[in-house]
Amino acid sequence: MPWYARLFAVAILAYALSPIDLIPDFIPVLGYVDDLVLLPLGIILLVKMISPDLLNEYRKKAEESNLVIAKNWVAALAIIALWCCGLALTWTLLRRFLAR
Numbered sequence: 485m486p487w488y489a490r491l492f493a494v495a496i497l498a499y500a501l502s503p504i505d506l507i508p509d510f511i512p513v514l515g516y517v518d519d520l521v522l523l524p525l526g527i528i529l530l531v532k533m534i535s536p537d538l539l540n541e542y543r544k545k546a547e548e549s550n551l552v553i554a555k556n557w558v559a560a561l562a563i564i565a566l567w568c569c570g571l572a573l574t575w576t577l578l579r580r581f582l583a584r
């Protein structure tokens with residue numbers, strides 16, 4: 485992979501993990517728009533920087549690898565259920581708080 489593509493990948497990762505954003509997250513809606521737009525655009529640019537032959541080679545290696553994790557729908561459903569319970573609890577507490 486070219487050095488500039490590696491450097492760009494590190495920059496995308498640093499931006500994604502950085503607590504400093506272009507638009508701060510505490511601004512309603514707009515705070516997350518930069519993450520929803522800039523990160524996918526950066527990943528698309530990164531994929532275009534890498535040669536198709538190299539991408540195909542590593543995709544084949546990934547498919548043949550033993551490290552590929554099988555999809556676990558039970559775990560996914562458990563996580564979704566936890567989120568739903570958390571949202572329901574938050575909604576209930578918020579309604580009680582506002583009803584006072």
